[in-house]
Amino acid sequence: MADLMQILTSNPIARQLGVPQPTNLRRGRELPSGPVVLATAGGASALAREAVELLGLTPQDALVDTPQTRVTQTDDDGRTREVPTPYPSTIGAVVLDATALTTIEDLEGVRGALRPALKALEPSGRVVVLGVEPETAGAPTAVAAQQALEGIVRSVGKELRKGATANLVRVDLLTDAPTTAADLASTMSFLLEGRSAYVSGQVLHVGHGAAAHAAEVSSRPFEGQVVVVTGAGRGIGASIAETFARDGALVVAVDVPAGGEGLAAVANRIGGQALQLDITAPDAGERIAAHVAQRFGEAARIHTVVHNAGITRDKLLVNTDEERWGSVLEVNLAAQTRINAVLLDPALPGGLDDGGSIVGVASTSGIAGNRGQANYAASKAGVIGLVRAMAADPALAARGITVNAVAPGFIETEMTGKMPMATREVARRINSLQQGGRPVDVAEAIGYLAAPASGAVSGQVLRVCGQSQIGA
Amino acid sequence: MPDSPNPRDAVIVGGNRIPFGKAGGAYAAASNQAMLTAALDGLVARFGLAGQQVGEVAAGAVLKHARDFNLTRETVLGSALAPTTPAYDLQQACGTGLETVIQVANKIQLGQLDSGIAGGVDSASDAPIAVGEGLRKALLKANHARTPMQRAKALAGIRPGDLAPESPRNAEPRTGLSMGEHQARTTKEWGITREAQDELAAASHHHLAQAWDSGFFDDLATGFLRLSRDQGLRPDTSVDKLATLQPVFGKGEGATMTAGNSTPLSDGAALVLLSSREWAQERNLPALARFVDAEVAAVDYVSGDEGLLMAPAYAVPRLLARQGLTLQDFDYYELHEAFASTVLATLKAWESKEFCRDRLGLDAPLGSIESSKLNVHGSSLAAGHPFAATGGRIVATLAKLLHEKGAGSRGLVSICAAGGQGVVAILEGC
Secondary structure, three states, X not given: OOOHHHHHHHOHHXXXXXXXXXXXXXXXXXXXXXXXXXXXXXXOOOHHHXXXXXXXXXXXXXXXXXXXXXXXXXXXXXXXXXXXXXXXXXXXXXXXXXXXXXXXXXXXXHHHHHHHHHHHEEEEXXXXXXXXXXXXXXXXXXXXHHHHHHXXXXXXXXXXXXXXXXXXXXXXXXXXXXXXXXXXXXXHHHHHOEOOOOOOOOEEEEOOOOXXXXXXXXXXXXXXXXXXXXXXXXXXXXXXXXHHHHOOOEEEEEEOHHHXXXXXXXXXXXXXXXXXXXXXXXXXXXXXXXXXXXXXXXXXXXXEEEEOOOOOOOOOHHHOOHHHHHHHHHHHHHHHHHHHHHHOOOOOOOOEEEEEEEXXXXXXXXXXXXXXXXXXXXXXXXXXXXXXXXXXXXXXXXXXXXXXXXXXXXXXXXXXXXXXXXXXXXXXXXXXXXXXXXXXXXHHHHHHHXXXXXXXXXXOEEEEOOOEOOOO | OOOOOOOOOEEEEEEEEOOOEEOOOXXXXXXXXXXXXXXXXXHHHHOOOOOOOOOOEEEEXXXXXXXXXXXXXXXXXXXXXXXXXXXXXXXXXXXXXXXXHHHHHHHHHOOOXXXXXXXXXXXXXXXXXXXXXXXXXXXXXXXXXXXXHHHHHHHHOOOHHHHOOEOOOOEOOOOOOEHHHHHHHHHHHOOOOHHHHHHHHHHHHHHHHHHHHOOHHHHOEOOEOXXXXXXXXXXXXXXXHHHOOOEEEOOOOOOOEEOOOEOOEEEEEEEEEEEEHHHHHHOOOOOOEEEEEEEEEEXXXXXXXXXXXXXXXXXXXXXXXXXXXXXXXXXXXEEOOOEHHHHHHHHHHXXXXXXXXXXXXXXXXXXXXXXXXXXXXXXXXXXXXXXHHHHHHHHHHHHHHHHHHOOOOEEEEEEEEOOOEEEEEEEEEO
């Protein structure tokens, strides 16, 4: 049933009264409808162009705002002002390659390229800025200039309207394993497409993937691959399972036996398999592996494990007993460490494949904390720590296994539907996109992180929060 | 693999049931079709069969509405299976579920099918209620009327007494006695004590609770309507607690059958996936157990010559003889606990020299079985007994047990049924 806010925002009169109207976001594997324009700041770099071209796109040169290129505009009252030369029509995205940027003065190039582009951006348009990891940039001014990009992108994300987003991608160019265009293509594809609808104001790092496991960007990246999703019976988990199935995966959908009805419905809808299992069982990892080896053959391996299953037992810490505390940490964190340990055994039939991926589901609560959620925030922050530690493990890197997490913000689910209306409305509006995300937005981000073409993306915690103010 | 006389093997791939509900409990508002669909969709999801066609689905219900005339086929159409999957209904009272397994297994062995799903459903809550004979006749007459006048006349013939509905009775049409009353006679005849019955009932609850706790049913049951365990299960029951209950069947001093050692009416559905070995192999599906053989017997309970629920005592020896086995050649025994005393009377009959000689025509008694091999994960007393669903529950449970025990292990299933019938079968672990 529509609540008051929905009535207000969908009513034409409310629109005229100035109630903010959330934009219908572009979703799925949909590219921007307008052209992708490309600019550089700080000097020439071919990386962004090559990455965009790998996606089959032909970028146009961006217009750059300089005092010399401005034109005079006269308004109805006869007043004149100098404005940048406008784009002839709307543009779909602006990709700004700032990897060569080393001085404070170079930042003017960022401004010059973004100013006309932001004005011309279509609804759900994209701003993607490419920089290098500041720590590797060299001289302090170069580090400062690269770090400045983050401030620009985060501010631009908040300035954009009509579903447009801005994100920063940092690459390694000055190390002995530089990022290639092929490494970058998967991230570029995600950020330009509708899959990143609810991702804005974020900083992503793309390193260099193991050549042995490199894959090209594909619209069905998981074709024939086994993907295990826990907590798949409903909500975000169901959407994750559906999204992987859409992308070709053979999905093993896991949930507790008590949730079997929903799990069966999800598995049947996507032609997957239901595996009823309490992930906190001591042999949960073995049972997952045994299922995979039994159902897909002894030689079968898991490509991706998504640790989505989670519970909340909210209460102020002063009222939290050991059971309430422990059960959340057990399900949300400890269980996945045990399952990972089992599945990472290279000799185990049905274990995780080389070149595979592990994706954890964290939460913005794990970044910002949340009143009454100390246990939940502990578990979700723990997931972030786990992902970083595992991604830094050279043994996993050598096997081409990536480990990442997503951190959803306010997502419209059955659970958030039960929040008090005022709290829910605040949560919906307190982000740059002025609306809640959908489960599929989380699922798409996970699909991107897990994709074989994202082998150069590891140790990332990608917020899917519409650039929420919470924990920003 | 031991030699099989059949053209080819039928194997049990797995099963699925919904937790069984108490009559008037969690599934009070669920129809037979809704429950059977839930069980079927859970099975399909477990084995990744969505959108696929299996050879056939055979199922049935004992308490059936007129609207359920094509229950199983309608269930298939409402499920995730391909709509091109054939289906039919079958009914043999409490033997229904096992009889469908026999039917599908036989067709697989003959090469008529490569795969099939068998089982059943029953709702004691959503039982059909018929209108009285007077009202029914008047309504039929009105329906056949050609003029409004004729119709009015037909309806005017209805008398107040005709309006009382006819509820289904848990009674044998030919004797008017309920199953419990019939069994009370047998219980007395065989001298089955109250203590033995209560012990069996308590063990059933404890074993079933332990099986749920250990996750044994994780791949055998799918939660439905917020029920994730059998509703009638009482893990904390004890022989002492059961001893406090008043008898409900039989009369006077010798009455020993209580609500605690008798199986309550329940709601639920259970199904089993069977196939040829090749079909299972091609799909990387397990073969838990081979369907070996089955036998059905009936007794003349109407004349009082034999107890209503004693037919399995006759069916099992015939099956053993055909297979060249003794009663002791099994690792597990699944004897359906219609009443605790049914199981105990049957076991006692097999131990009885006179019964085995006079009734079964055997030279020696069949002997006893090790009680540690009987209904090891509990049975109907604890799980409940939605008539047609019981066979599917037992076959799937036993097949998994046998698979865990190892190839060549053997299990015996015995189910008594209304009408004086008994359906029994042998499975062998793969």
